Amino acid sequence: MRYLPHTDEEIASMLQAVGKNSLDELFSTIPEDCRCTGILDLPEPLTEWELNDLMDALSSTMAASPEYTAFIGAGSYDHYIPESVSYLLTRSEFVTSYTPYQAEMSQGTLQAIYEYQTLAARLLGMEVANASMYDGASALAEALLMAIRITRKSAVAISSLVHPHYRRVVQTYFEPTGYQVVELPRLENGRTDLSPIHGINNLAAVAVQSPNFLGCIENLHLIGENAHDKGALFVSCFTEPLAYGLIKNPGSQGADIACGEGQSLGIPQSFGGPGLGMFASKMEHVRSMPGRLVGQTKDLEGKRGFVLTLATREQHIRREKATSNICTNNSLCALAAAMYMASVGGTGMCELASLNHDKSEYLKQELQKTGFKIGFNTPTFNEFVVEFPKGFDVTYQRLLEKKIVAGLSLAPFYPDLANHYLLCVTETRSKEDMDALVREVTS
Amino acid sequence: MKEAPGITGLILNEPLLWEKGKKGRRGFSLPRRDVDFCPLDENLTSKTLDFPDLSEVDVIRHYTRLSQWNFGVDTGMYPLGSCTMKYNPKINEKQARLQGFAGAHPLLPHTLSQGALKLMFELERLLAEITGMDAVSLQPAAGAQGELTGMLLIHAFHKSKGIRRSKIIIPDTAHGTNPSSAALCGYRPVHVKSNEQGVLSVEAIAEVMNEDTAGIMVTNPNTLGLFEKNLKEIAEIVHSKGGLVYGDGANMNAIMGMVQMGQIGADIMHLNLHKTFSTPHGGGGPGSGPVCVKKHLEPFLPVPRVAQESDRYVLSEDFPESIGRLHAFFGNFGVMVKAYSYIQSMGPDNLKKASQLAVLNANYIQEMLKGTLHLAYDRPCMHECVFSDKLQQPHKVMTLDMAKRLMDYGFHPPTVYFPLIVNGAIMIEPTETESKEDLDLFIEACKAISNEAQQTPQLLLEAPQKCKVRRMDETAAARRPCLAG
CATH class of the missing domain: 3.90.1150.10 (Aspartate Aminotransferase, domain 1)
Incomplete structure (x- = not known):
């Protein structure tokens, strides 16, 4: 197998070095009754040619553009x-690296993500954006949980014109928490009816999507004012960030958190994933934010560089008290979005x-x-x-x-x-x- | 020693994006305007967007230079413990880029998406076989979301029986994602210490398991790289009190074809396709964290689920007990394509061999570096081994210094300061795709660094010297966060 470099001689000499007689003996710490007895029931290996044929056959059944x-x-x-974005995105130094824990060896990813955070924040009109979430739906669920953490209140109102799948994901995340989720109905004109929020006690957040699922541009400014009057945070969600090249962005209309899907920004549709969860907020809330953040700093010679920062919010440090459990996010997709925004x-x-x-x-x-x-x-x-x-x-x-x-x-x-x-x-x-x-x- | 890969490279400076460019430049071919202008209400529009304007060449050079400041698996050995930085086959990248997959909209009628649905259906079956489980959901977008899904399944399982349990057992060797995933579900973690052999003892679990405990989250092999040999008995205890066993599959690369977790007591298990199944890590994602379950948990799996109806595949929402959705669509499909391609290329024998060689490589490093570095638990390891800086501490050299010095030798450092139960931990996971020559070079580099620690410790304290930047001031970054330019 071309991915396994060991020759039989090397295996023999390494086994000798570790004092074992066979590869199986390496597993002697596993009790006999825990081990597989037979061989896995999986298809036999394909050659590269056979794999190409199989995948061509599968993919050719799909209705993709430009055929459709x-x-x-x-x-x-x-x-x-743009081809230049697809091409750059195959640079294996980006593709085959991991989360940039070791900053000195990951300045490429770190600067690129810092630039992504900056462009994302500017596009959304927010002060700070994180390094990415999984997708728009989980970004919204995390935004609502963040609003609950900040306000210490227990109910959220979400427009019924937010993408139906996003609302379902929010329900899934909220089910075991006991927090209340209220859906706001639709007005005749295809915008969100805010009137029910006045009857909700303990309101942590009002969440809408603009343009909403019906394509209508919401009156974000008005929604923000209503949310703030109730002492709630205004969460502005989106599925089409390209819109903010034309219409007013969430930050300029008073959003406390802006979150959504960034697939439009240079990422293939890929049957729904991977996309890009975009997440941005006001700076005052940054320590309550989920996800990775890249910050600018200096090295010991005073040269500019970048590191992962504010990690004390995160699961690997704070464990059960972390702001989120997110670890691996969608970094390469964030990189694609940055390349796309830079190109356009x-x-x-x-x-x-x-x-x-x-x-x-x-x-x-x-x-x-x-x-x-x-x-x-x-x-x-x-x-x-x-x-x-x-x-x-x-x-x-x-x-x-x-x-x-x-x-x-x-x-x-x-x-x-x-x-x-x-x-x-x-x-x-x-x-x-x-x-x-x-x-x-x-x- | 033979010459190490680390030399001062051809590293070019490059400013930030917005320090480059000129207004009016463009790196994008805008489509021809074939419709009239149709202005939108001015109250809704904004006039400008504060992005730099760059040419295509500006953009290409920018990211090419940035990429050269990065180290990836394709650059060299990346023995980051717990992360399984194995080689990412290029042919799999090609499959994910096929226009039929990359250009597919997720909401088209099933009849127009048969290839993707078939691939997902089959990948579920392959993963079920590898783990010894009955049913799989591919929806979770990464390992931590897989864990959350697992916790939600446990919650839903108990709820269906009219019970609400408040605690979950988590060993001290767990990844940080475990307790935080459990906490998202409202579970209070009960921390259990591993024994002097580095594994869980049956007694420790028996002592804490009770009717208010929803189950246990256990990583096997654990983060010390040791097989939890008592898991079968532990599972029996947990089950006897009505609890469930969650297997964190982050370390599945040690046991493919050797152990099926479903056969030794796990009820739920997540996998990381970006670890075990060779899909690239992308500088921190996208990953994919499928969840595999036994029959009794299948009704609760996320929807939609892929089902086979005679000769076609459909998506079904008809699972009334489902926990719901975790993703806007079906998860990270592009990642699934790569993992499916990998399993198809490997077949059952090579997957098993991959695990055997991953374990051989880790044991070889453990054996060769024993004495140079302090070995935390002197037992045969699985796919990773954990050392500490105990032998270097007298020279005032710490794990971090050795990690940074390894960069000068041309290696990515191992995982450091994890697992938490080993002070100054150095966690090395070579994976099966590293050859003996590369392992030997790495071992020699570690030995040379250990000598330097005694004789010229300053070299370590001032490392790295050969990267784009010197050691970064992380404290300043956190004290005065500068998160956007």
Whole structure:
């Protein structure tokens, strides 16, 4: 096996050095009745060629772009990834290193993550961002737990327009804790109805997503004021951070914690993971934050360098009193996001975000012109809801055969939104793609 | 000795991203605008974003230079104990990048995602066989989330019986993630000391296990690199009081094909695909932490689950007792592709051989360095061995100094100051992918450093000398945190 370098002679001489007669004898400290008797029932090894064939066969059954034209987002977005980013990301010095515990040998990862933290904080308008979480969903769950730690209160309110899967993850994290989770309903206009929060005692946090799951841009400033009036923290979540190249970011609207999914920033969709949990807060709360943080410091000659810092929050030091149990996070994905943000640049992010918005408006208007009803009249970024006529599922299936995915049916997530579909248009969809979709849904 | 790999390298300086570039530069090919401008309400928009503007060349040079300040498994030996820094096969990276996988949206109809679902279904079966368990969830995104999932399963199991238990037994050899994962679930850790042989004794567990204790979290082999030989009896005690046994699989690389944890009493076990199954660590993730369970815990596994219905695969949410979701979608699928490729490439015999050679390598290092470094527990080890700085302390040289000096010799240091029960611990896990020559070089370097500790300790105190930077001031970093530029 090409990954195992030992020759038979080397094995023999090493066994001799440790005073054993066989490889099996190395395991003599394991009681006989704990050992496997047979051989594992696993497939026989494949050659590199056979593996390629197997994986080609599996992957070729998948409906991926560009073969398919998918108008679907809902937490996973098809954005173009520059080849330079994909190429840099194969640098094995980044890929095959571990968490940078030994700073002097990991300055590459450390500076890159420090730069990621900086760009992430600027994008979200926050003072400090951590080195990453697993994904948007667990980032939100951790944000709510952090708000409970800071405020020492025991209830959180979460908008029903936060990604349904994120809400389910929050429920999972909260189930054994006994903390209360209240869901905030939807207003007619597709934004969150805040009125129930006034009846909640002991409110630690109000969490919304903007743009929300229906694509609508929430009035973050108003939500922040309401949360703060209740003495609660304002947690602003997102699934599409590219939006903040165009719309006001959470920090500028008063968010205490901003968290969400960063997959849009140069990370392949990969059937939902790995993505990038982004997590940022005000500096005053940094010691309550979960996750790794990289800080700038100096070496003994006074030269600038970077280290993992504020580790006393973390599980390997604080054990059961840690701010989170997170250890391995999604560092390489954070690196991809930093490379992407650096490549697109400030001017580019604004232009790219506008292009996403304008393309999506084009489709929205074309569908409207042909008589379809747009679900909500609130402004959107690159996703919006359309109400198709009853029986559209047949059309949807027909379009799949033409390799067009006409959005995501909302009925499984919101039973009152039967026949409503969530459509997404990014920069990767051309005017021709959109015209073809409009033609097909009307034919 | 033969020449060590560490020399002063070709290291170039590189400023921070925002210290470079000029407004108006771009490193991105913006798609053609084929629709009209359609301005958004000004009250909602912001005008600028404070990012640097860089050219493609700026970006490429920046990260190429940064990468050269890093040390990875591809650079050299990385014997970080408990982390299993084995070689990451390149062919597996290619599979994860296949457009069918990398470009797949997670919410398309099942009929359009059959390949990914089949891969996940089969990977679950492979991991179940390797651990001797009945069912698997691939959803947890890393080991610690796998632990949390395990704790939630234990919680749900007791709850289904109408019981709420408040404590969980955690040995003093546990990773820090164990107590913090348990605490997230509201469990109070009961710490148990290992015995003079470095393992748990049956009596110690019998003494603390009771009807208010939900179970035990045990890493096997433990973090001293020793096999918990009493686990079977310990499991019987825990089970007899209605508790469950959680196996932390961080150290699974020692026992593939040798021990199935499901056969020796574990009810739940997590695996780290980024350790045992060769997926790269990526400078701190992404990982993947599948959870394997016995039949009686299957109803509680996270949803959605992959199921086989005649000739096709589907995702099912129809598990009313499930603990729910841990991830926005199905976990770190890209990592699963690599682990699946690894298992398919290795087959049963090579996986077993990998564990045997990992154990051989660790025992070889332990034997050759015994006497040079103080061996904490003088017993045959599994895949890692734990020394301490006891012999160097008289020269005022500590574990940290030796670790930093190893960098000058061209090796990544071992894990230091863990496990906590060994003062000044030096925890070495060579893994099976290091050859005898490389082990010998490492051993010689350790011996040379030990001599230096006696004769020229200043060399150690001032190490490293050959990295991009000298020793970093971590105290200042924590006292006045500068976390963004």
